[in-house]
Amino acid sequence: MMDKAPFVIRTMTREEVDLAIEWAAQEGWNPGLNDAANYYAADPNGFLMGLLGDEPIATISAIRYDASFGFIGFYIVKPEFRGQGYGIQIWNTALDYLEGCNIALDGVVAQQDNYKKSGFQLAYRNIRYEGAGGGFVEPDPSIVPLSAHSLAQIQTYEQDFFPAPRPQFLQTWLTQPSAQVYGMLKDGQLGGYGVIRACRSGYKIGPLYANSPTIAEQLFRALKATVSEHDAIYLDVPEVNAEAVAMAECEQMTVSFETARMYTQSEPELPLHRIFGVTSFEIG
Secondary structure (H helix, E strand, O other): OOOOOOEEEEEOOHHHHHHHHHHHHHOOOOOEOOHHHHHHHHOOOOEEEEEEOOEEEEEEEEEEOOOOEEEEEEEEEOHHHOOOOHHHHHHHHHHHHOOOOEEEEEEEHHHHHHHHHOOOEEEEEEEEEEEEOOOOOOOOOOEEEOOHHHHHHHHHHHOOOOOOOOHHHHHHHHOOOOEEEEEEEEOOEEEEEEEEEEEOOOEEEEEEEEOOHHHHHHHHHHHHOOOOOOOEEEEEEEOOOHHHHHHHHHOOOEEEEEEEEEEOOOOOOOOHHHEEEOOOOOOO
């Protein structure tokens, strides 16, 4: 009788991240067209693959933004290998890589209890809204496309909204193909910004950060007007931001999915009332 192939966990190459993206698509997560390159830029050492012999059967991402904060995503085991102990092995390897960090994740609600066993605590729910693009937007000189020249300004503005610096990721995210970046500029100061990017199906808006609900609404409408009324658009909002929920409902968007935002340590003090769209369920 042949010995069972060993289960080996190792860091992915950049090309192997494409496989994780493909598995995510098969799970119905609708990844962006450039997500592999975008996410890899956040932490090239943070993507893990589990193999039985030469066959990849499990993936996970453990993005270590700095010594204090990390984010877990892409926790996928091929369906035929589930329930055999491979998932928990790659999960524990990811937790070891993020040792010492406050670790966050956006997990499916059904898995909350399992995550609690690993020390995660529920902070709030993120709700995915689906709607249609298009629409007419009155020209507004304060709502402008942002270019790579605005990168430093955006990075400064974003410091309030994320628990750790992520300059390499932002540079890639803001300059990715098939995306538009808009900001609200008044007297040279950013009052909000948002990104819309092409996905396997339709477009996702995220992040969408704004100093007020009015600015968020203006940016949202400008972003959705960059695509066709026949295109689906998606916006992931923290449920605790009542103004964001109201905006999505006012735009006749409907709930299509939700996640549990959880942390291993105390919830970071973020201005959730100014977060109208989460960047990504996979890496925060």
